Amino acid sequence: MLLRSTFSRIHKYEFFNNFGSLAKVNSLLLDSETAISPSKLKPFSSEDKSLEKVNLISYLINSCGLSPEKAISTSKKVHFDSPERPDAVLDFLTKHGFSKSQIAELVRKRPLLLLSDPEKTLLPKIEFFLQSTGVSKADLFRTISRDPTFLTRSVENQLIPIYNYLKDIIGDEKVVTLLRRGSWVFHRAITKRLVPNVDFLRALGVPSSFIALVLSNFPEAVAQKHDQLKEMVAEVKEMGFDPLKSTFVLALHARSGEGNRALWENCYETYRKWGWSKDDIYMAFKKHPHCMLLSEKKISGVLSFLVTKMGCESRMIAHNPHLLFYSLEKRIIPRCSVIRLLFLKGLVRKDKSLNTILCPAEKYFLDTFVTKYAEALPQLFDIYKGKAVVPEE
Incomplete structure (x- = not known):
């Protein structure tokens, strides 16, 4: 509250109307009423520099939409003596359809964009994405606001080569999906990483369809440094993964990156x-590599229900790791509850497999286990929908 009170007083001045004329405004940030530590404004050796800092923070708040706290942090990363270029950038972004919140995010994450030449630096990137990739303006602006790095890459040397290379392998639609997700594959050097890594996988015999699979869904596995990829390949091959199978590229993804x-x-x-x-875990990993990318909550939630409620042996799930990926609330509990009631009524065997x-x-499940027994057990559908519970034995 003290911080906001301080800035409310700063806002009474018209920033940059007479840049450098706000005498001793620095005291507003340093007096005993504020929550701003003097250390946050260092190094300043004169009143003019302090005043300049106050003006910059005020501009970031009033013109860019940053909160006082974020404005102070951002002010350490950018400097300008005149609002002419920042005003031009903000005007450009507004006219092209960026929302106020998106502009604030852009400035907070990449404040040096305020010093860009809108027509020479920003416009070519936006035109390329909108005219060449088919991504919608709404999706593009969401992506850029999350990762302003897209506005700092060379169209000719980076964006076009990466886009065309990916398009030839995975197609336009999937490249646009990567763009919507803000994949940082677009920021990697194509000649140093992407091309040699893909060529390396091809030389190993990895089918084109599996290379397309990993590029479409987990491009970071292929966009890592070449030496790191070679290490990962050696590791997963030693674990027994076959480059001719899809699990090979999934294992690469699971073992790539910190x-x-x-x-x-x-x-x-x-x-x-x-x-x-250990053997159970490695067996599960070989069957479904992404079982090693689940959260502890997900793993324990599924195993707890299947082991404590359904009486399954925990290690049995290691033979069927795909079961861990089903939704506990939407699939596992409703279906298992139906089967449990059918068993209690003697209508199905207890040893029916989870698969x-x-x-x-x-x-198929409804026809086989719900509709078939609906006349004898009318509560089955309510149990399946979670509107009723299975009675205790």
């Missing part, structure tokens, strides 16, 4: 807590 490797380790520890051996219960399409 984030995924950290997830892998967390999953390993979670499965161990549920009684899986038979969870894998079939909904229509």
Whole structure:
């Protein structure tokens, strides 16, 4: 509140109307009423520099839409003596359809964009994306506001080569999907990473369809440094993955990058807590590599229900890791509840496999286990929809 009170006083002045004329405004940021530490405004050796800082912060708040806190942080990353260029950038973004919140995000994440030449620097990127890729303006602006780096890349040297290369492998529609997601594959050097990495996978015998699969869904696995990719390939081959199978590229993705490797380790520890051996875990990984990218909450939620409620053996799930990917609330609990009631009534065997219960399409499950017994057990559909519970034995 003290911070906002301070800036409300600053707002009474018209910023840049007479740049450098607000005498001793720095005291507003340093007096005992404010919550701003003097250290946040260093290094300033004169009143003029302090005043310039206040003016900049005020501009970021009033013209760019940043909060006082974010304005202070952003002011450390940009400097300008005149509002002419920043005004031109803001006017350009507004006229092209960026919302106020999107503009604020752009400025906060990439404040140096305020010093860009709108026509020479920003317009060519926007025109390329809208005219050449087919992405909608709404999707493009959402992507750019999340990652302003798209506005800093060379159209000729970066964006066009990457776009054309990806288009030839995965097609226009999937490239646009990557663009909507803001994939940082567009920011990687095509000649140093993407091309040599794809060529390397082809030389290993990885089918084109699997290369397209990983580029469409997990391009970061192919956009890493070439030496790192070679290390990952050697690792997953040693684990027994075959380059001719789709699980090979999925395993590459699961073992690529610090984030995924950290997830892998967390999953390993979670499965161990549920009684899986090292061999169990590696078997599950080979069957479905992405089972090592699930959250602890997801893994424990599914295993807890299947083990404690359905009486399944925990290690049995290691043989069927695809079961971990079904929704607990929308699929596993409703279907298992139906089967449990049918078993209690003696209408199905207790040893019915989870694959038979969870894998079939909904229509098949309803026809086989709900509609078929609806006359004898009219509550089945309510149990399936979560409107009733299975009575205790």
